[in-house]
Amino acid sequence: MANDDDSDLRTKATAVLKECEDRLSNFRNECGTAFDNQLERGFAYVSGILGDDSSPKDWIKDGIALWIGSYATGEQLCRSVQDLCSPAKKPE
Numbered sequence: 001m002a003n004d005d006d007s008d009l010r011t012k013a014t015a016v017l018k019e020c021e022d023r024l025s026n027f028r029n030e031c032g033t034a035f036d037n038q039l040e041r042g043f044a045y046v047s048g049i050l051g052d053d054s055s056p057k058d059w060i061k062d063g064i065a066l067w068i069g070s071y072a073t074g075e076q077l078c079r080s081v082q083d084l085c086s087p088a089k090k091p092e
Contacts, residue, residue, distance in 0.1 A: 023084050030080040038073040041066055 045066045049059055 019087075023087060027080050027084040030083075031077060034073050034076040034080070038070060041069045 045062050048054055048062050
């Protein structure tokens with residue numbers, strides 16, 4: 001009987017480990033995508049400033065757009081952390 005209990009315990013532990021691995025993998029992917037998008041927006045902003053036809057008015061408008069994008073990145077990262085730490089319970 002003790003052997004069955006050990007086997008059941010290992011089976012449950014393996015399932016929990018798999019779930020954790022999946023959640024961490026999703027977290028890495030989501031965070032990587034968020035940072036990649038933010039870097040692309042940042043480089044586009046700097047490229048725009050360095051453009052010959054760029055004006056201070058453009059810098060301000062594009063800077064505001066970059067700030068809004070940064071806020072969205074922060075929200076995405078917060079959601080990823082929340083999903084990692086408190087995943088939605090799946091129906092059994």
